[in-house]
Amino acid sequence: MRQEIVRALKALADPVYQWSAWIRRELPPGEYDEFxxxxxILYDDTQVLENxxxxxGIYLRSQEEANAMRHLAQAIDSLFDExxxxxxxxxxxxxxxxAAIVDAAGMALSTLRDSG
Known part of the structure; x- marks a missing residue:
C-alpha cells in the first residue's frame, strides 16, 4: 500500500498529469484515474490523511512523513471546506x-522518497 500512497502523491503533485489523465482521459487502454x-486511497483505504x-509503522516510516501527510490533509480539507x-x-x-494541494503533495512525495 505504501506504493499506492506514493502513486497518489505523484498524481496530486503533477498538474500536467492531472489535466491529461483526469480531464482529457489520456491514459493507456484499460487504465483509469481521477482525483x-x-x-x-489516502483517506479511506490507508487513512494516512485521516490519522x-x-x-x-504501517504505511509511513517517520514522524516527518506523518507531518508531511498532515500538511497535505490540511490543504485538501481547506479546499473541501471552501x-x-x-x-x-x-x-x-x-x-x-x-496550488496548495499540488505543493503539499510534492513536499509529501519528496519526504517519502527521501526516507526510502
Whole structure:
C-alpha cells in the first residue's frame, strides 16, 4: 500500500498529469484515474490523511512523513471546506486553492522518497 500512497502523491503533485489523465482521459487502454480515486486511497483505504500518526509503522516510516501527510490533509480539507466535495475534477483543478494541494503533495512525495 505504501506504493499506492506514493502513486497518489505523484498524481496530486503533477498538474500536467492531472489535466491529461483526469480531464482529457489520456491514459493507456484499460487504465483509469481521477482525483476521487486518489483521495479514497489516502483517506479511506490507508487513512494516512485521516490519522497520519497512526500510519507510522504501517504505511509511513517517520514522524516527518506523518507531518508531511498532515500538511497535505490540511490543504485538501481547506479546499473541501471552501468548495464542498461534489465538484468535478476540472472544477477542483481550476480552484485557487488547488496550488496548495499540488505543493503539499510534492513536499509529501519528496519526504517519502527521501526516507526510502
Amino acid at each position: 476521487t480515486h486518489r483521495i479514497h 497520519p500518526d497512526a500510519a507510522i 468548495l464542498g466535495t461534489d465538484l468535478s475534477d476540472e472544477e477542483y483543478l481550476r480552484a485557487p486553492g488547488w
